[in-house]
Amino acid sequence: MMRGDARSFAPARKERAGDIDRWLTDLLRTACAMPYPRERGDAKGGPLATDERGTTLGVALVAVGSLGRGELAPGSDLDLVLLHNGRDDVARIADRIWYPIWDSGVGLDHSVRTVDEAAKVAREDLKAVLGLIQARHIAGDPELTRAVRETVLADWRADSRRRLAELRDSADKRAEASGELAFLLEPDLRDSRGGLRDVQAMQAVAAAWVASAPGPRVREAYELLLDIRHGLHLVTARGTDRLVLQEQDAVAGTLGLLDAEALMRRLAEAGRTISHAFDSTWRTVDRLLSGPVPRGRRPLADGVVEHGGEVVLARGVNPRKDPVLVLRAAAAAAEAGLPLAPATVTMLANQSPPMPVPWPDEARDALVALLGAGRAAVPVWEELDQAGVLVRLLPDWERVRHRPQRNPVHRYTVDRHLIETAAGAAAYTREVSRPDLLLISALLHDIGKGWPGDHSSTGEVVARDIGAHIGLPPADVEILATVVRHHLLLPETATRRDLDDPVTISRVAEAVGTREVLELLAALAVADGHATGPAAWNSWKASLVSDLVRRVRSVLSGTPLPPAPSLSPEQAALARHGGGAVRVNGGAVTVVAPDRPGLLWRAAGVLAAHRLVVRSAQAASAGSTAVIEFSVVPEYGTPPDPAMLESDLRLVLAGRLDIEQRLARRTRSMRPPRVPVAPPRVTVLEDASETATVVEVRAHDRPGLLWRIGRAFGECGLDVQAARVETLGAEAVDVFYVVDRAGRLLADEDQRNQVRNQVLAALR
Known part of the structure; x- marks a missing residue:
């Protein structure tokens, strides 16, 4: 309350x-x-x-x-x-x-x-x-x-068009000068964003008959700010609006609160409530000022569409039957760079059933996709928070919600710092082998601040519970707990210890354990520093951390790539029959065909043309026969007719379907993405296999991604011997084992650079 x-x-x-x-x-x-x-x-x-x-x-x-x-x-x-x-x-x-x-x-x-x-x-x-x-x-x-x-x-x-634009400009200048009330150590109760004047501005908008008057939660927040200002005037015996640090305990006392932290936590919640309503009000005003929005509905995800510049539920969708819908809608909104419609948020908050525990894979993927949208995830996360959705999905979130950090280094409350860190970490998903664990650990790295004691130690315990709660496998839970436990290890060691001392490096290496954890900690250190504030991260600290990471990496052995996929007994039995076969069983699609260049990406193109998203895939061959196993989900709506899908796969195997032309038409009809994502990364590993050159591709997933990558290999004259494709949230982490037309590895540096550049060009 x-x-x-x-x-x-x-x-x-x-x-x-x-x-x-x-x-x-x-x-x-x-x-x-x-x-x-x-x-x-x-x-x-x-x-x-x-x-x-x-x-x-x-x-x-x-x-x-x-x-x-x-x-x-x-x-x-x-x-x-x-x-x-x-x-x-x-x-x-x-x-x-x-x-x-x-x-x-x-x-x-x-x-x-x-x-x-x-x-x-x-x-x-x-x-x-x-x-x-x-x-x-x-x-x-x-x-x-x-x-x-x-x-x-x-x-x-x-004259509302002109005057409201003037009011908006004035409010923005005021916020720029006074900051955001919820996150300031010494906030201005009147002029900060989320302060008293923002409510008065919303009342002025309502007086213009453009938007509704502030609702009951905003009025409650407004009354609380008035009471805090009243107490501040009593304590200082003058008419001031800035709640300075040394007055906060006394003001808390006038309100009958325990201490300054209790006061500032309530103040943060009030400020965020007002700021959220203020943003919603101005979205309504912007629609008035910018004129009518395009009509029609554009599908974004299963059960989720864009309508009138907002994200709403598709017609006929019942939130009571789909506990994952709230996260799927949030991820779709963040990835599209659009707000969730207020009525949609209210409906999802009131009607969504409890999420099964542990979470299903789809829910965890939606959470990772939401966080992976970067800065666009922050306003959507705030929407879920204001509606009370987050604490129902993650009960431990309540302990850090609106919790102030009474430290001038920090510019945000604990919960806002966590989502800001996760949003910042999205820029480094190409630097790690597990982008999903990077985003989740960024979201949870300070979760221990809601409990007494050292927050790194308590955070490790809470992170284990949350990891199991959201359905991570036990091995991933261990990695998550390790990253949360040691999230300060790199910056503290880099700035407080002698990096030329071998003991320093060996102790960090022992704590980290593997290169995979080291790269997660390195990316998290940067994202955490930037989200904390200007005083917490600078070029000097960045160079020290980078030097430490380089030294520790040299003494750690990386986890070797898993071996190239091989056929299971069942797949081998299919391959022995030779010829071509296609099986569609729900979300599992199996293709068996004579091995030839381009088989993988042409089959992937058929799936993309049928609006199926490849969540994972494995390709292997036995003799002259290839077997490809796809795990797919529909982008939205009902899955395609299995018979039609099988028919198109057989046609493309027979060379009688121009899948490239069909995909080109679909690409032209798609809107360009509004939200910037980290650029793709292509790495050619020379010594990872004795029989093929390994190409690792990390990119933001999108329709037809696997087809684009495979076509680029074909243009380079390469054959994919085996592949392991995986989508973690909205991030694709794909590994391909390729050889040239003569079956040889790519020994020439120029040839490897050509492959890298060709794949990157296909992904842009």
Whole structure:
């Protein structure tokens, strides 16, 4: 609960506003009742007329700002407008009101205007119009107040395109200057992104009839910020909005909270709630400013489509029957660079059944795909967090959610730091052999900060539990736990130990164990440093870590590549029959055919043309017969007709189907990706096999990827003897055993470079 048991000062603010209103009413009545000496030509001097109820006519006192909204904190100034109908002696009336306020020591921002003058100023000044939109009548002639509000609101709505663009620009500049409230060590409660002024901006958007007014969660967050500001004014005895470090414990005490950490955790949640709603509001505004969006629905994943610039569920999809749908939709949104529609998030949060434990492979793949989208994953992750989805998927996440890091080196709360690190790690997925474990360990590396004790040690324990929870195999759970346990090992050793001392290197090598873990730790160190803040990572530290990694790698033996795939007894039996055979059994597709160049990639092309995604594949041969086993899933919708798929595979084996032309048509119809991904990496390993040259390809998966790689091999005059293809989340890690047309290894350096460049060109 955002507020929890924090004390509310709302009754005190309401009482103070009432007292101020009565005082100002008396001041206006006294000022208007006093006779003024007439001057030559002054036709409107003397006491003002009143109606039958004693209401003063021709003059009105109007509150704007915090008094107008009824949010007056102990140190707040008064923002007042004296409206009049053109009286010549209004300056004297104003003086009779302003001087007693100044004498009381209360700060005052004041103006004197006719209705037309106020409307003119509002049309030209953003601050003025925002105040008058929420103006509140205090005393005097209510018709003047009504007239100015109606005029200002009508102008605001009529010119909403220009004024809302101006409001957005002002909010962005304010956020750039003041930072993001949820993640600042000493936040500005009013001007930071996620602060009080963002809610007031959303209220102004609602007044333009462009978007809905802030909902109950935003109003709760707003009230909490008002209470924190109220407590801050009580502690400091002045009207300040910056919650500095040394005041936080005292402010927490005024709210009845245990300590500053409890206060800042609630503040972070409130700020993120407001910031999230603010972004959603401006997406609505942007649609107004940019005009109508393209019609139609574009499939993104199974049960997920793009509609109107947002990600929604396909027609007829029932979230109650598909626990993985929420992660699949989130991954699709991140990979497309689009927001999840608010109604879709609400539906998924309310209707998704519990995820089976351990998670099915599809759920874990969707999580990895989401994280692998990089920066685009962060807003989608925030959507899931705001809807309460994350803590249901990963119960241990609750311990780090909104947890502040009271350290100037860190610029984010613990949970936001974790997703920022994972997003940053996506850029290094080509540097490691297990991109899925890199992304998951980046997400969990500081998970131990939710428990007492050394967070690396406690994090290892929690990471084991979460690894098993999400269905990782035991060997992968061990790697994950090791990486979390030692995620600070490289930067701390590099900056605090003598790298020329052999003992230093041997101890790191002993802790790391394998080159695979070392490369995971090296990539994580960079992503963690960048996500922490500018003070945590620089070129000096990067060079030291790189030097340490180089030295440790030299004493570690890498895990050798697994041997080239060989035929199982069942596959060997199929191969002995020779000829051609195609079997489609659910997601398993088996192709048996006389071995010839291009067989693998042509078969993969047929699968891509039928909108099937290859999750894994193995190719091997016995004599003159090749056997290829594919594990496939449909991109979206129902799987293709097995009979039609078999027919096309047989046609391509017989050389009677131009699969390249069909795929080219499909490629032209696809939209270019909106989210940048790490560039592909192709490595030619000379000594990994005695019978073939091994080519390792790491790339972001996309339809037809295997076909593109295989076609590039064909253009280089190579034959694929064997292959092991695997997709981890959205990252393809493929290994091919290739020879030239004469069956020889690629011994020439120029030839190896040609292969590398040809495959890279095919992937771009």
